[in-house]
Amino acid sequence: MRATLPNARPHLTGAQMPSKLRTPAAARAHLADPTNFWDNEELCYVCGESFDSLNVECGGKIFCAERCCDAYLRIERLADKGGIRSESGLRTARVGARVAFAEEKLAYTIQARSERYLICTKPFNARRTVLYTIVDLVDQIRGPDNLLFSNGYETRADCEQRLAELLDPETCVDISHRRRIPLKLAA
Known part of the structure; x- marks a missing residue:
């Protein structure tokens, strides 16, 4: 009808x-x-x-x-x-959404999020693991964590645990100062 x-x-x-x-x-x-x-x-x-x-x-x-x-x-x-390509889309994106960064060829998937941080991963098939990046929405930067042997980003539960460590002021986990880059989304 x-x-x-x-x-x-x-x-x-x-x-x-x-x-x-x-x-x-x-x-x-x-x-x-x-x-x-x-x-x-x-x-x-x-x-x-x-x-x-x-x-x-x-x-x-x-x-x-x-x-x-x-x-x-x-x-x-x-x-x-094709991934989220705007800052406003990134701020409202939910877990599971894809994010395309200007420096990367493949899009990342958001695995964990808070108001300030996003933890995103993409598969790295050659090593049978994942590559990850942590996005700081306030400082407009992204990069790996500052730990020497940073692992534990393979599953969504691992990423949520790393996010809890990132938010906890008692731990020393932060985005690496040496390897951080400005946040630029793909056009």
Whole structure:
């Protein structure tokens, strides 16, 4: 049952989703265009259908259970795949989000976070371990910790434990002064 609005505008349904959305940048451009979505809060954000008992809420928007809404969520995941690329996005990012730094080729995944610090990792397959970086959102720097044999960033639980050590004033864990670099996100 399609709702008709007096100021209805063309929109994309699941079958009409553009096939050229192959890159994170193209997906972000699609999501930023308000003409692709309904602005009526009483109807589905993507297709304009009336809600039923199977509605889904994601990111403050409500969707019906139609196929086009699944396509929208896939586009959102694709847009996030390229990594967070803005400081405001970094401040509100949740655990599991990807962050792209200017100096790095591959994006990192946020494993633990506090208001000030993020601990991010990416796989290092040659050594069967991970590379990590600690981001200080206040001082706008990132780098490894200052411990001589710093390990224990392989799992999310390890990262949360290292974050607790970083926040504890009794420990001497901090971001390395020698190896810290300014925080620059990829464009």
